[in-house]
Amino acid sequence: MLCLKNESNTGWIDTATQHLIDVIIDHAHCEKKAAHTGMVLLSKYPEKTELCFAMADLVEEEIGHFRSVMQILERRNEKLTPDKGDEYARLLFTRLRKDDQNRLLDHLLIAGIIEARSCERLQILAKHIDDEELRKFYKNLADSEAGHYMTFVKLAKLYYEENEVKKRLDELTNYEADIIKKLKNEPTMHG
Numbered sequence: 001m002l003c004l005k006n007e008s009n010t011g012w013i014d015t016a017t018q019h020l021i022d023v024i025i026d027h028a029h030c031e032k033k034a035a036h037t038g039m040v041l042l043s044k045y046p047e048k049t050e051l052c053f054a055m056a057d058l059v060e061e062e063i064g065h066f067r068s069v070m071q072i073l074e075r076r077n078e079k080l081t082p083d084k085g086d087e088y089a090r091l092l093f094t095r096l097r098k099d100d101q102n103r104l105l106d107h108l109l110i111a112g113i114i115e116a117r118s119c120e121r122l123q124i125l126a127k128h129i130d131d132e133e134l135r136k137f138y139k140n141l142a143d144s145e146a147g148h149y150m151t152f153v154k155l156a157k158l159y160y161e162e163n164e165v166k167k168r169l170d171e172l173t174n175y176e177a178d179i180i181k182k183l184k185n186e187p188t189m190h191g
Helices: 011-018 020-044 049-075 087-093 100-128 132-159 162-182
Strands: none
Touching: 011 020, 011 100, 020 049, 020 100, 020 132, 049 132, 087 100, 087 162, 100 132, 100 162, 132 162
């Protein structure tokens, strides 16, 4: 489960499969926001060359995923609706420390945790939906999300001591596990 401390609620997949278009629409928004996170990090830390190159790669890949999800919607004669927000990510980002010393570490780890949970959710979808096109698509994306998680953790270890990274990742994943337990099984990627 990568860094995750628990699995998604079993009721989520039932909701997701019953409202698959809603999940696909939310997925498009998640990919867009992941690209935005990469842009924020490379804009805020231009002096960190390794981070800038890694985030440039991530942005390109996430925008490619967004485009692919949009194409799936188009083939199904569906339109992207306004973004309703992501309570899961919002709650995680409340743990982002504001001081300059710790902010980058938290931002990298929170982004990594979100990617890890996305990976898990995509794996669940790939196993449980009947649509062959989506099954294949989600399986491929799950591998990509796992790679993004690793990128964020690797960057954290590049700029911070490994013990500090492990300790903070443990704290944040404990908090994330509590969030997951309380989610209402909405038809969203992190619902």
